[in-house]
Amino acid sequence: MDWGKGSYEPTAADLLPAARELVTAANIQPGEHVVDVGAGTGNVALLAADLGARVTAVEPAARLREVIAETALDRDLTVVDGEAASIPLPDSSADVILSNFAVIFAPDPAAAFTELARVAKPTGRILLTTWQPGVLSKLVGVLIAALREVTGGVDMGTPFNWHEPNALSELLAPHGFTVSGRTLDLDIVTASATEYWDTRIATHPLGIETLPILENAGRLEEVRNRVLGMINDDWTTSTGQVRLKAQYLLATAVR
Ligand SMILES: C[S@@+](CC[C@H](N)C(=O)[O-])C[C@H]1O[C@@H](n2cnc3c(N)ncnc32)[C@H](O)[C@@H]1O
Incomplete structure (x- = not known):
């Protein structure tokens, strides 16, 4: 799906506090090469660049890449087309790989982590945020259940437990990483329930992709x-x- 469709921007604003936590936890040093995977509108990439890092923002959606490039101005920030399992960077080229609620959309988690491990330097660290089950999964669960009924049940494979450090560790340990994690809170605030529907669901890229299916049915x-x-x-x-x-896991993987 294309995350450039509709309006992702209100959700990007919601996720900015988590981006700040991620960047703080990464302890970025000036001059380090930081790779933001699934950069969206650049929440993490821009914060990292402001700390003096040399940043590569990897983002599959063309419109969002344009948004980052327009916002980057004179920062040391390069925007490239790619996704978690296909990053157009050399082996061992990143000091820090960050992903704020983005690697979680990779359809093949093992392939994604193999690619992140390839791009990370031997001393490189990987930090990512993933949603804990709770308020958002309850809301999204209503949409998914209705979509399954309408479509006759799409086989989505075995779900990967992105929010469990042990699950992350199973895929990252073979690449030499040790994973730790802590759970943090994120408040998402809107003026009303209808504003939440309009700006966080109906015009969100995922809503643009799926709500017409429900409407047609x-x-x-x-x-x-x-x-x-x-x-x-x-x-x-x-x-x-x-x-x-909402609650999320902030996971850190180091070699
Ligand atoms: C919830 S948004 C998060 C964006 C951004 N990190 C932020 O903090 O706002 C998810 C992002 O993941 C990107 N994405 C989708 N599939 C991806 C994949 N397989 N690998 C990497 N990024 C992906 C989307 O294009 C979108 O920009």
Whole structure:
């Protein structure tokens, strides 16, 4: 799917605090080569460049690559087309590889980690964020369940537990990495439940890709009402403001 479709920008703003945590945890030194995998609009890449790193932003979506390039201005930041399992960089060329909620979209986790390990220097470190099960998986679960019913159940293979350090370790240990992790909170705030639907689901690239399927099947209104009902019941304050408390794993892999 194309993450350049629709409007990813509101979600990028939501994820910025996690990008800050990731960059802080990486302890980036001036002059280090930092690779941001699945850079989106450049949350991590821009922060790393501002610390004096030489940054490569790897992003598969053409429109988002343009957004990063336009924002980068005179920073030491190169934007390239690629994805987790296919990074156009030489072996052992990165001091730090970072990925803020992006490697998790790689369809083949083992291939993705093999590629990250190839690009990392022998002393290189890999840090990534992945969602913990919770509020977001509950909301997305409503959409996925309806899509499965409508499409007759798409085989999505065996899900990979991106949020479990042990699962990450199984794939990174063969490349010499030791993985540790800690769980952090991220608040996602919108003025109302309908604003959440409009800006974080309907116009989000994933919504642009999937909601027409539900609409064609006559299920969109019902699914929208269920999602709004969950948000109103569980995550709306007395003033009508939505405050989703999401949790994520910040994983660090070192050799
Ligand atoms: C939730 S966004 C996160 C973007 C950014 N890291 C941020 O902090 O806002 C997911 C990003 O992963 C990218 N992506 C999708 N599939 C990918 C893959 N297989 N490997 C790397 N990135 C991928 C998307 O294009 C999108 O930019």
